[in-house]
Amino acid sequence: MNTRSFRRRRWLDRSTLLGSFLVAVALLTAGDSTLTGAQQTSTPTDPLASWNDGAAKQAIVKFVQATTDRSSVQFVPVEERIATFDQDGTLWVSHPMYSQVVYCLDRVPGVVKAHPELADVEPFKTVLSGNREAIGKLSMADLEKILMATLTGMSVDKFQAEVKTWLETAKDPRWKRPFTDLTYVPMLELMKYLRANGYKTYIVTGGGQDFVRVYSDKVYGVPPEQVVGTATGTKYVSVEGGRPYLTKDPKLLLNDNNAGKPEGIHLMIGRRPYAAFGNSTGDRQMLEYTTAGAGARLAMLVLHDDAKREYAYGPAEGLPDTKVGTFPAALHDEAKKRGWVIISMKDDWKRIFAFEP
Amino acid sequence: MNTRSFRRRRWLDRSTLLGSFLVAVALLTAGDSTLTGAQQTSTPTDPLASWNDGAAKQAIVKFVQATTDRSSVQFVPVEERIATFDQDGTLWVSHPMYSQVVYCLDRVPGVVKAHPELADVEPFKTVLSGNREAIGKLSMADLEKILMATLTGMSVDKFQAEVKTWLETAKDPRWKRPFTDLTYVPMLELMKYLRANGYKTYIVTGGGQDFVRVYSDKVYGVPPEQVVGTATGTKYVSVEGGRPYLTKDPKLLLNDNNAGKPEGIHLMIGRRPYAAFGNSTGDRQMLEYTTAGAGARLAMLVLHDDAKREYAYGPAEGLPDTKVGTFPAALHDEAKKRGWVIISMKDDWKRIFAFEP
Numbered sequence: 041m042n043t044r045s046f047r048r049r050r051w052l053d054r055s056t057l058l059g060s061f062l063v064a065v066a067l068l069t070a071g072d073s074t075l076t077g078a079q080q081t082s083t084p085t086d087p088l089a090s091w092n093d094g095a096a097k098q099a100i101v102k103f104v105q106a107t108t109d110r111s112s113v114q115f116v117p118v119e120e121r122i123a124t125f126d127q128d129g130t131l132w133v134s135h136p137m138y139s140q141v142v143y144c145l146d147r148v149p150g151v152v153k154a155h156p157e158l159a160d161v162e163p164f165k166t167v168l169s170g171n172r173e174a175i176g177k178l179s180m181a182d183l184e185k186i187l188m189a190t191l192t193g194m195s196v197d198k199f200q201a202e203v204k205t206w207l208e209t210a211k212d213p214r215w216k217r218p219f220t221d222l223t224y225v226p227m228l229e230l231m232k233y234l235r236a237n238g239y240k241t242y243i244v245t246g247g248g249q250d251f252v253r254v255y256s257d258k259v260y261g262v263p264p265e266q267v268v269g270t271a272t273g274t275k276y277v278s279v280e281g282g283r284p285y286l287t288k289d290p291k292l293l294l295n296d297n298n299a300g301k302p303e304g305i306h307l308m309i310g311r312r313p314y315a316a317f318g319n320s321t322g323d324r325q326m327l328e329y330t331t332a333g334a335g336a337r338l339a340m341l342v343l344h345d346d347a348k349r350e351y352a353y354g355p356a357e358g359l360p361d362t363k364v365g366t367f368p369a370a371l372h373d374e375a376k377k378r379g380w381v382i383i384s385m386k387d388d389w390k391r392i393f394a395f396e397p
Numbered sequence: 398m399n400t401r402s403f404r405r406r407r408w409l410d411r412s413t414l415l416g417s418f419l420v421a422v423a424l425l426t427a428g429d430s431t432l433t434g435a436q437q438t439s440t441p442t443d444p445l446a447s448w449n450d451g452a453a454k455q456a457i458v459k460f461v462q463a464t465t466d467r468s469s470v471q472f473v474p475v476e477e478r479i480a481t482f483d484q485d486g487t488l489w490v491s492h493p494m495y496s497q498v499v500y501c502l503d504r505v506p507g508v509v510k511a512h513p514e515l516a517d518v519e520p521f522k523t524v525l526s527g528n529r530e531a532i533g534k535l536s537m538a539d540l541e542k543i544l545m546a547t548l549t550g551m552s553v554d555k556f557q558a559e560v561k562t563w564l565e566t567a568k569d570p571r572w573k574r575p576f577t578d579l580t581y582v583p584m585l586e587l588m589k590y591l592r593a594n595g596y597k598t599y600i601v602t603g604g605g606q607d608f609v610r611v612y613s614d615k616v617y618g619v620p621p622e623q624v625v626g627t628a629t630g631t632k633y634v635s636v637e638g639g640r641p642y643l644t645k646d647p648k649l650l651l652n653d654n655n656a657g658k659p660e661g662i663h664l665m666i667g668r669r670p671y672a673a674f675g676n677s678t679g680d681r682q683m684l685e686y687t688t689a690g691a692g693a694r695l696a697m698l699v700l701h702d703d704a705k706r707e708y709a710y711g712p713a714e715g716l717p718d719t720k721v722g723t724f725p726a727a728l729h730d731e732a733k734k735r736g737w738v739i740i741s742m743k744d745d746w747k748r749i750f751a752f753e754p
Binding site: 119196240249250253257263264265267271273274275276278283284285286293294299300302303306307308309310311325328329332 | 476553597606607610614620621622624628630631632633635640641642643650651656657659660663664665666667668682685686689
């Protein structure tokens with residue numbers, strides 16, 4: 041086992057996490073995997089075959105039919121068919137911590153190797169120490185230093201290569217699989233179904249735009265130009281006699297969370313979505329913005345209520361609280377008030393992962 | 398004539414312009430409209446019918462054939478076919494001043510009407526005065542105040558409506574036509590030709606992203622999500638009981654000129670273009686970045702050497718100097734060195750405008 045994977049394992053074995061951003065939740069005790077939704081036999085051609093035939097699936101089909109039927113008053117011209125998807129907790133697993141944070145922590149030894157002077161500087165020293173308790177007490181400012189040191193300061197090409205290598209080797213702690221295996225099959229089906237009906241699918245993520253773009257096409261069928269995420273600036277470097285390149289600057293351009301999501305959508309897309317999908321408070325404004333538009337709009341929130349097959353957290357619906365992808369009662373109330381559809385992982389999804397037996 | 402159009406006329410009649418950004422150039426004396434390029438009879442099906450059959454047209458056709466032929470070593474998969482176009486001076490007329498600057502000056506009376514306290518505040522007072530000499534001496538800082546006051550501070554919806562109204566009523570000083578009539582037919586043909594061959598065409602402009610997005614689809618066939626431009630931030634405003642909306646903030650996010658062009662391309666597209674088109678120093682880095690990629694790349698620069706049919710300025714090739722869309726000898730030299738193709742308006746374009754007889 042090389043040093044990096046050894047350090048990663050230590051990270052992943054840990055049950056305490058970093059600060060408020062990284063709080064790990066022991067989620068394996070709660071929940072019930074009994075499938076209570078109507079489970080109809082799906083024909084092989086059902087584009088939403090992994091969905092049980094409940095209110096969520098019906099809402100999707102009804103929306104697509106209404107907006108693509110030329111005789112419908114809710115018809116939407118194909119060029120305006122924009123659907124935006126949050127990523128963490130909406131398209132793939134985000135517990136016990138965001139995959140990108142695992143990446144950043146895994147990268148610390150590499151950063152210190154390139155900059156040995158950091159070995160004795162906090163917070164890098166603490167991360168390298170492996171001291172769980174000390175790491176668990178790192179502040180948000182410390183965490184930001186780790187994110188900036190591992191996500192910026194290198195050329196765009198080098199960053200992309202590093203992420204690619206990590207994705208090929210890193211494994212999640214629970215299923216021992218590449219993180220890119222932890223996507224939700226019903227959501228992948230939903231994306232394909234929307235695309236088949238003329239919708240352009242975008243990822244609108246609080247995660248790093250450059251990070252997600254490395255795998256978005258392969259994993260979700262979403263090309264890099266359709267990924268909107270938290271973005272730092274780049275700097276164009278012109279070298280006399282050499283090839284110019286872009287470096288990743290530690291300057292935050294867009295914090296693509298909360299109000300930053302509609303702001304990012306305007307900046308990067310310039311159109312209001314007709315459909316938006318999320319799972320937490322960070323997606324609230326995106327759904328509000330989407331449904332504030334005229335005509336038929338579809339807003340859905342994934343509720344993680346399946347501790348057996350995935351995780352269970354809220355605290356809406358009496359589920360355990362969490363700081364990673366919080367779905368509070370207030371969001372649940374707003375969803376009901378505004379006609380947003382809650383997707384119950386437990387009841388609405390026949391299958392969650394492609395690797396399930 | 399209402400106050401606004403009266404003020405606009407006074408602006409457009411003026412031959413001196415604002416600061417270094419706005420310098421007007423008397424361009425009508427130089428140049429020669431004799432078409433020296435080979436003028437072959439084009440068949441009605443020639444997608445580049447407005448191009449004379451010279452080196453420029455041949456370079457375009459050769460590039461497209463090489464990158465779309467599956468048997469070519471230079472074949473480019475369709476998803477990677479990205480072509481980026483500067484707007485001002487590349488797709489439409491930018492002399493004697495940028496259309497968007499005309500818009501901003503035209504908007505000053507409206508802004509002062511909404512904020513009467515500005516009537517006695519500089520630089521608004523000077524703009525309202527109509528005093529040519531005083532306006533000509535406004536500083537860059539003053540100009541920035543005018544741009545920020547007329548391009549930000551309102552909701553996105555209101556801004557889009559204002560631009561739309563202006564485009565329908567404003568006319569350029571020379572041809573007395575809507576600004577959107579002043580697009581170059583050969584470039585529109587080029588965009589269509591590239592799109593017909595699987596290329597996604599983007600506008601990458603130093604002009605305002607939100608401004609250009611209002612008309613890009615109608616005028617160029619480029620949807621808003623494929624317009625990258627100078628961008629200020631927006632702010633999401635949530636109103637209790639009302640519809641949330643976005644306001645345009647005076648915070649500069651991206652200065653999409655010079656090095657800002659490759660940076661903006663990375664931010665908004667995340668792929669390196671295979672073809673890039675510009676006309677001035679502001680496009681240099683975009684062309685460098687494009688041609689630094691592997692495989693076949695096409696970089697072209699429009700040279701305004703046709704005073705009779707449009708304008709003539711450089712100062713490359715001994716053309717008159719200008720501060721609006723400068724094409725210096727150094728850029729000309731770099732183009733030759735790097736194999737970028739110069740498009741001579743005079744020699745390469747059979748027709749410039751759709752309204753020509």
